[in-house]
Amino acid sequence: MTRRYTVGVIGAGAVGQTVAVLLAAEPWCTRLLVTSRAPDAACGLVTDLEEARQLVGGPHVFTATRADMADADALVICPRANFTNTRTADVRMAGLAANAPVIAEWAHTLTGYPGIVVMVTNPVDVLARYFADLSRARQVVGIGSATDTARYRLALAQHHRVPVETVDGYVIGEHGDSAVICASSTTINGRPAVVPLDVVTAELRDRPRRINSGIGRVRNGPAAATVSALRKLLAIEDGTDVLSVNRGGVWLGIRVQIASGQPTVTPLTLNERETAQFIAARAKLGAAYRNINREGAPSCR
Numbered sequence: 209m210t211r212r213y214t215v216g217v218i219g220a221g222a223v224g225q226t227v228a229v230l231l232a233a234e235p236w237c238t239r240l241l242v243t244s245r246a247p248d249a250a251c252g253l254v255t256d257l258e259e260a261r262q263l264v265g266g267p268h269v270f271t272a273t274r275a276d277m278a279d280a281d282a283l284v285i286c287p288r289a290n291f292t293n294t295r296t297a298d299v300r301m302a303g304l305a306a307n308a309p310v311i312a313e314w315a316h317t318l319t320g321y322p323g324i325v326v327m328v329t330n331p332v333d334v335l336a337r338y339f340a341d342l343s344r345a346r347q348v349v350g351i352g353s354a355t356d357t358a359r360y361r362l363a364l365a366q367h368h369r370v371p372v373e374t375v376d377g378y379v380i381g382e383h384g385d386s387a388v389i390c391a392s393s394t395t396i397n398g399r400p401a402v403v404p405l406d407v408v409t410a411e412l413r414d415r416p417r418r419i420n421s422g423i424g425r426v427r428n429g430p431a432a433a434t435v436s437a438l439r440k441l442l443a444i445e446d447g448t449d450v451l452s453v454n455r456g457g458v459w460l461g462i463r464v465q466i467a468s469g470q471p472t473v474t475p476l477t478l479n480e481r482e483t484a485q486f487i488a489a490r491a492k493l494g495a496a497y498r499n500i501n502r503e504g505a506p507s508c509r
Contacts, residue, residue, distance in 0.1 A: 352383025353461025
């Protein structure tokens, strides 16, 4: 019998709305809590989902307080501060100074949280670590590399004109400009794949730009990655994901095998180039974390 879970969604923007809609279709999510820094947004989303529930079913949905969130089995953290991102490179890292105080506020509210936390807000790797350190929550993961991996497989499948289901390959490290494409271990139909790194790198960069240009903000990929992670971490199903987890004190994307809700890191075999990139990504994320306090966010001590 499927267990029943309560999930809290913090943030009712584009990603929060999409996560909530996807969760409403999951039979194991029987109670959905929504909160936002903009109360009207949370109220509007809940009202919308209530109407949908009358037509197609789904979980009971509520506008929640901060205190309510502590009772959820899992939390999805996806608020975004109000700021204008003008960067053309290292775009995701641009949100660090603005978003870190928002994440810190929630971490202090949820100190000792015993459930599962999925961080979505960018820069996701740094902020997953920040939330984990401040809150001391039991389990904090970030999504980002899962979306990159999906994009990579799509790009390679399109290049080779094969079904995407035949492609097995991963993107790890930072969810950002220092992402590591694991070309040396990528296969198509179980055989080593020829990976044109310039082509797939350009496509990984261009896909989110096309989405932003067309519909305003990336939403469906991160939301689906979030629900995929929750299914596994709540022991609904077993499988492999690419999550940002703690590796020696630094959160970064890595392949994780999850069985009965228990994640086990299963590192990929990297060649010399990929190893150097992974080390560089780790150093970059560590440096970004140390910059949080210098940019005005609350202390992480």
